[in-house]
Every structure is written in C-alpha cells, then in structure tokens.
Amino acid sequence: MMGVLGVIALVLASVGVYGVMSYAVSERTNEFGIRMAMGATSNDIQRLVLGKGALLTAVGMVSGCRLRSCWRTRCPVCSSE
Numbered sequence: 001m002m003g004v005l006g007v008i009a010l011v012l013a014s015v016g017v018y019g020v021m022s023y024a025v026s027e028r029t030n031e032f033g034i035r036m037a038m039g040a041t042s043n044d045i046q047r048l049v050l051g052k053g054a055l056l057t058a059v060g061m062v063s064g065c066r067l068r069s070c071w072r073t074r075c076p077v078c079s080s081e
Contacts, residue, residue, distance in 0.1 A: 013060070017053065017056060017057060017060075020056065021049070021052070021053050021056070024049075024052060025049055032045050032048075
C-alpha cells in the first residue's frame with residue numbers, strides 16, 4: 001500500500017516539475033534565441049534548462065527530507081520506535 005502511494009506521489013511530483021519547467025522555458029524563449037544568436041550552442045541551452053530542473057529537484061528533495069525528519073522526531077507514534 002505504501003509503495004503504491006509512493007509511486008503516485010512520485011508521478012505527481014514529476015508532473016509538477018514538468019509544469020514548472022515548461023513554463024520557465026516558455027518564459028525564457030527570447031533569452032534562448034538571443035543566446036543562440038550570440039554563439040551559444042544547443043548544448044549550452046540544454047545545460048541551462050537541465051541545470052534549472054536539477055536545482056529545483058534538489059531543493060525539493062532536501063526540503064522534503066528535512067520536513068520528514070522534523071515530523072518524525074515530533075510525531076508520538078514514530079518517536080516511540
């Protein structure tokens with residue numbers, strides 16, 4: 001049961017990251033065009049987008065782990081383990 005809920009949470013988080021990243025890319029389309037005109041390669045642009053996605057994912061993972069550890073120490077059911 002917990003595995004199914006974990007998979008659902010992972011899918012929802014992935015959809016959320018996809019939505020945020022697609023919005024960010026659509027907002028920065030002009031910037032990417034200017035960068036390409038000034039000599040940036042498609043790999044440079046791809047690195048910008050993937051770096052932003054990796055940063056967003058890392059911040060979410062760290063904050064989620066920290067919140068989980070704080071909740072676990074204060075939860076009377078979990079702290080009795």
